[in-house]
Amino acid sequence: MEREEAMLAASSMYYLQDIKMDTIANHLHMSRSSVSRLLRDARDSGLVEITLRPTPTRGPGLAKKIETCFGIATHVVPVADLADETERLEQVAKATARMVTGWFDSDMIMGVAWGTTLAAISRHLGKKPTRGSAVVQLNGAANVRTSGVEYAGNLIANFGDAFDAQVHLFPVPAFFDYAETRNAMWSERSIVRVLEYQRRADIALFSIGAIAGEVPSHVYSAGYLEAGDIETLDSEGIVGDVCTIFLREDGSYEDLSMNARATGPTPAELRAIPRRICGVAGDNKVVPLLAALRAGVITDLVIDEQTATKLVEHVMELKEGAASAEELAFQERQSAAEPATAG
Template sequence: MATTKRRSMGQISGENVVIEVAWMYYHEGLNQQDIASRLAISRATVVNYLQEARETGLIRITLAAPAFTTHRLAVDLCARFGLRAAYVVPDEGADAEAAFARVVRGAAEWLPDLLAPGDRLGVAWGRTVHDLVEAVEPHRIEAMTVLQLVGSMATPYGFTAEACSTRLAQRLQARCLNLHAPAVISRADLAAELRAEPILKAQLDQLQGVNKVLFSVGTCAADSHIVSSGLASPEDLAWHVARGAVGVLCGRFIDAEGRPVSGPLDARMIGITLDRLVGLEMGILVTPGLDKLEATRAAIRGGYVTHLVTGLTVAQALLAG
């Protein structure tokens, strides 16, 4: 009769016990009670060790992208809107924050599959992009460059535009090119002078070579991030909304068809222009909630999107519209 060898905690020390527990659970297929019996520890301790293994990066749990990109709604989105790919995350029964977290996590897991050696990836800003970047597992993509698309600004979330690009570059072991200037200048003539400065001009010129972009869209609601960050005043927002603006893309306003709604604010901005975001090799849009539904439709119609990451609820709403 076969016997199971028991090992006590005294025989396994420090980090090794976490690895041992993770190996038994994920590679040997033992359940938590079996592991507890083998190591002479409680089941609760096994649960804690498995949690520690995930939090410290010893274990990475991912689901294969085809599970989401071949979902019926993902296929329907591509057919309806001419997208090259869509990644639809289940969110039934999830509240707004839980749905947000699921979509951001899904985008973080899919992103490395969409990148290739030598890419020049432009990165926008905002909570969605920031949280996505934080969720990306470290990868190395050869000869890759990450570029900040919009200048710096204040933010109520405690991060900056350059933090998004810098952090992603670190995750991907890529070169990082940031814009060393505010996103909005007080006067148009001063902004023009800054754009002509050799150092900043060289940085802006680099944006011309971007072949892929990662972004979310902003809304034109009164509490829009474009206002809370100081990029636009409530008066600026009202001015653009009165002229048909329904969304914000990299700090620029767009109408329901994705066309630029240009105004005095554009002359004061430091960052990529909307015409440079159309016709790229890849435009990766992440839409985590229904509040961005109208802006998402506009971005798709404007030709800025080739790849979409969203939740099931948003996907159904897009298709119903």
């Protein structure tokens, strides 16, 4: 029996039919320890998912609100109220890794960004051998202090190893010094080849970059930006980034000067990829996440319960503020239209 078939058979008998391991071993003509390994591999690969909900969770209600507001699939990961941001990140990384393992398959291409969240996701990937698949790096990683190649290369390699997929690295800086240099490089055949893999991707996997926070985003904490760059971000109203493309709070990005030097796919280019998975954890990600949602770059959101709560609260506050401003403007128009009363 093929191993995948054996995993499915053992899992079905154990989890669905409540058959004991000794009986399964006799039925499959193998040892009890072999059955135990099959069940473990089934869990690691995502074939079997076990969910525990020891306390009530707001997750389903939060997910529904986010889905209704933004039209995306949302998975809210339950976390303890006292969990710190590192623990919240780990739980989101585990959930995202399970989903990616389930969705990615043979003859598919997955584009992967790099960063703190993606590194955590890569550590939790289950082994799922595929055929004819590829993993491509979405944005450059080098900077003036380090090549960045080893960091991004190891991260992307973890995805390749998990899926037995061919790996395509993107050997360019995260940000060029000059937009003209970037434009020239985009004509080089070696770069064109990587860009073509990015364009053909079936899945894009990324997170949200935030300028500050308890767990800072890698692009802001590892020497990718100079002091002058940070000043530019502040002056242009930038709240965060997706794949090193910077966004304002309203989701706009086209006229930002830093983006002319950036190497990641723009929101318009990301939107051409059918499934776009974003894993997010952390209070500092709420505002840049809203910018990414407004830019339309996400189809599937994996978010921890605390961050989801703050996102919903923030959206509601903005709506209430907009309603109050509209009511005030209406009253002012009404007052201006009223005829003056003679004294």
